[in-house]
Amino acid sequence: MFKISDEAYANGNGAEDTIIGSSIKVEGDLVSSGNIVVEGEVTGTIKTEKTLKVGEGAKIVANVSAREAYISGKVQGNIEVQDKIELASTGEINGDIQSKSLIILAGAVFNGKSTMADVRTIAEPEQEQGNAENDYESED
Amino acid sequence: MYYYIYDTFLDEKKYEKIIDKLKTRLLDLDIQGKHEKLTLLKNVEELIGDEVKRGTTTVVVVGNDKTFLKVINVVAKNNVTLGIIPIGEGNDLARYLGVPEGESACDILAARKIIKFDLGKINSYYFFTNMKINKNLPRMSIEKDEYKIIPGVTCYEVEICNFYYPRKDEIPDKAYKKCSVRDRKLELFIKTKVKAKGWLHDKVVGMKIDSVFQGDKFDIKSFEYLPVVLDDYKIMKTPVIVEVEPEKLNVIVGKERADTII
Incomplete structure (x- = not known):
């Protein structure tokens, strides 16, 4: 569903973009500052500060962390996304999702738990609560 | 000091006139140096290495892209400047370096605009x-x-x-x-x-x-x-x-x- 677009090629001098085609397999911790497009197989972990696109024939067995994710293939593992995650009709996720917004199209498979919150605030709820109390006290 | 290296294919008679013009132009621009023709028996890496020891600071290849690529390793290892005077066929790389073919390349050499490029290194x-x-x-x-x-x-x-x-x-x-x-x-x-x-x-x-x-x-x-x-x-x-x-x-x-x- 997600083809390797011109956009993926456009940024010649910017961040390190990665395209994993259908002919290869990647094993280990894949960390990138740029976009990642997966059409092949990945085992391990995937971390990117930008967008992750998982193509129809792709197979990922990994925990994923990204800003945005578009899933058309199979993902087995937990997904943590800062903004939006979109699961296409051909997509399959077996794992938990943590995201700000979630779109699941008809036909998609999702087995897991979804937490709809800003990932950046999930990690520090106590701290925020503490700050609020302090603010209240200082007003007195 | 400049060191000019001429590729083997320039021995052909059709290049004689171009090379003569080239040498005259280099003389006019006062960027003369040692000229050496490559042969099958001469090792380009050894030649350049020896000339660098004698004080050469700029190596200029006269030939095509292949000539240029052959000297990359020895030039990089000796930290000298590299120039090209493209002659003959297969000068696509020189075009991307902004160097025109033949005599006009001498003007580029004389202007001496130097850019530092990244290189790939495979083992050493x-x-x-x-x-x-x-x-x-x-x-x-x-x-x-x-x-x-x-x-x-x-x-x-x-x-x-x-x-x-x-x-x-x-x-x-x-x-x-x-x-x-x-x-x-x-x-x-x-x-x-x-x-x-x-x-x-x-x-x-x-x-x-x-x-x-x-x-x-x-x-x-x-x-x-x-x-x-x-x-x-x-x-x-x-x-x-x-x-x-x-x-x-x-x-x-x-x-x-x-x-x-x-």
Whole structure:
């Protein structure tokens, strides 16, 4: 569903973009500052500060962390996304999702738990609560 | 001090006049130096190495892209400046360096606009354009950072690119837009065959880029020795470590230079 677009090629001098085609397999911790497009197989972990696109024939067995994710293939593992995650009709996720917004199209498979919150605030709820109390006290 | 190296194909009679004009122009511009013709018996690396010891600071190759690429390793190792006077066919690389053919290239040399380019380094050998492996790819793996890339059976060629320029009549793949000679990165391309239906069997009509990785170091390992071709002329064997050496090569360029393909 997600083809390797011109956009993926456009940024010649910017961040390190990665395209994993259908002919290869990647094993280990894949960390990138740029976009990642997966059409092949990945085992391990995937971390990117930008967008992750998982193509129809792709197979990922990994925990994923990204800003945005578009899933058309199979993902087995937990997904943590800062903004939006979109699961296409051909997509399959077996794992938990943590995201700000979630779109699941008809036909998609999702087995897991979804937490709809800003990932950046999930990690520090106590701290925020503490700050609020302090603010209240200082007003007195 | 300048050291001019003439490629072997310039012995042909048709180049005599051009070379005479060239020498006159160099004299006019006061950038004379030692002139040496290559022969099959002379080793270009030894020649340049000896001249650098005698005080040469600028090596100028007179020939084509192949001549230029052959001297990259020795020039980079000796930290001297490299120039080119393109003559004959196969000067696509010189065009991207903004150096016109023949006599006019002398003016570019005289202007001496120097740019520092990144180089690729494979073990301890420098290359300018790319390195390729196209045999038994499923028997190798490429390690980068904390992960390993394993080519499948449909992979046809692995290329690590520092600088890409399209040869005459070649239509570049859009992925090559990522290759820049001054971005302190190398691009790893994994290609597959493009097949067309034939009468009995499918025919291989070309290659397409299937996967792209960018990085500054790739570690290539294999179960057996696989041939690695550097800059389309030098052959080495796996295992190899391929890395980028930023701003390693000083090249005299023209105003119309381009770091990447347009």
